[in-house]
Amino acid sequence: MTNTETMAAGQTGARVPTTRSYLMCRPDFFTVSYKINPWMEPTKPTDTAKALAQWQVLYDTYVGLGHDVQLIDPIDGLPDMVYSANGGFVIDNIAYGASFTHPERMPEGPAYMDWFRSHGFDVRVPRNVNEGEGDFLLVGDTILAGTGFRSESQSHSEVAALFGREVVTLTLVNPNFYHLDTAIAVLDPIAGETPANIAYLPSAFDDRSLEILRDRYPDAIIVSEEDASILGLNSISDGYNVVIAKRAVGFERQLRERGYNPIGVDLSELLLGGGGVKCCTLELRRA
Numbered sequence: 364m365t366n367t368e369t370m371a372a373g374q375t376g377a378r379v380p381t382t383r384s385y386l387m388c389r390p391d392f393f394t395v396s397y398k399i400n401p402w403m404e405p406t407k408p409t410d411t412a413k414a415l416a417q418w419q420v421l422y423d424t425y426v427g428l429g430h431d432v433q434l435i436d437p438i439d440g441l442p443d444m445v446y447s448a449n450g451g452f453v454i455d456n457i458a459y460g461a462s463f464t465h466p467e468r469m470p471e472g473p474a475y476m477d478w479f480r481s482h483g484f485d486v487r488v489p490r491n492v493n494e495g496e497g498d499f500l501l502v503g504d505t506i507l508a509g510t511g512f513r514s515e516s517q518s519h520s521e522v523a524a525l526f527g528r529e530v531v532t533l534t535l536v537n538p539n540f541y542h543l544d545t546a547i548a549v550l551d552p553i554a555g556e557t558p559a560n561i562a563y564l565p566s567a568f569d570d571r572s573l574e575i576l577r578d579r580y581p582d583a584i585i586v587s588e589e590d591a592s593i594l595g596l597n598s599i600s601d602g603y604n605v606v607i608a609k610r611a612v613g614f615e616r617q618l619r620e621r622g623y624n625p626i627g628v629d630l631s632e633l634l635l636g637g638g639g640v641k642c643c644t645l646e647l648r649r650a
C-alpha cells in the first residue's frame with residue numbers, strides 16, 4: 364500500500380488520503396502592528412523567530428505526509444502575508460484573486476496574483492471584495508461561501524459564474540470567527556463515494572445559514588466553543604490526515620472516532636494575528 368492509499372477503518376468507513384498541493388508563505392515579517400480582527404492586539408509583543416519555528420513544523424508536517432508545498436516570497440511590511448489562505452481561491456488551474464477588505468492587506472492581492480501568473484495559473488482579477496479561501500471552501504462539488512465580515516456576497520455570484528459550481532452563501536455573525544475557515548473545517552474536500560463532510564461551530568452562523576448546514580450535513584462534527592475558540596476548526600484535511608491545533612483536544616477525539624487521523628500542531632504565535640493551520644495554507648488545485 365502506498366502513502367496515498369493508506370486505509371483507515373473508521374465508523375463511517377475507510378478514509379483515503381489524497382496528495383495535495385499547497386501554497387505557504389514564511390512568516391519572516393510576521394508581527395501584529397495593526398488590529399483588523401478581535402484576536403490582534405498590537406500592544407502585545409510578538410516573537411517572529413517563534414512564529415517561524417512553529418510555521419516550519421506545519422510545513423514539515425505537510426511534506427512528511429507526502430504533499431507538495433510551494434512557497435511565495437514574503438514581503439516586508441505585509442505581516443499578514445503568512446495567512447496564504449486569503450491570497451486567492453484556486454480550482455481547475457483557475458486562480459480567482461483576492462481583493463482585501465482592509466487597506467493594510469490590500470497589496471497582498473496583486474502579490475499573490477503575480478505568483479499564480481508566474482506559476483502557470485489562469486488568473487482572474489476579482490471585481491468584488493473577497494479574501495480567497497478564507498471565505499470560500501470547496502466541499503465535494505459545492506463551494507461554501509462566507510460573508511458578514513470580509514468577503515462581499517457579490518463575490519459569491521462571481522465565483523459561481525467563474526467556476527460553474529454551486530455556491531452556498533453562509534453568513535457569519537461572531538467577529539471572532541470572521542472568516543468561514545475559522546468556523547468550518549472541510550474534512551473530505553474531494554467528492555468521492557461517501558458524501559463530503561464538514562465540522563463546524565453552530566453559534567458562528569445566523570439562523571438561515573445554520574438551517575442550511577444542518578440540512579446539508581446531518582453527519583457533521585459539531586465542535587465545542589472551547590475548541591473553536593483556539594481556532595481548532597481552522598484545519599487542513601487530506602481525507603484522512605487532519606492537521607489541527609494541538610490544543611483542540613475535543614475535536615481531536617471527535618475526528619479519531621470518525622476514522623480520521625488528527626495531527627496536532629502548535630501555532631500559538633500565529634494565533635496572535637487571528638490565524639491557524641488553515642489560514643497559513645492555500646490549496647492549489649491544478650485540475
Ligand code: ARG
Pocket residue numbers: 399400403443446448449468496497542544545636637638639641642643
Ligand atoms: N490577521 C489576518 C486578518 O485578520 C488573519 C487572517 C486569517 N486567515 C484566515 N484564512 N482565516 O486578515
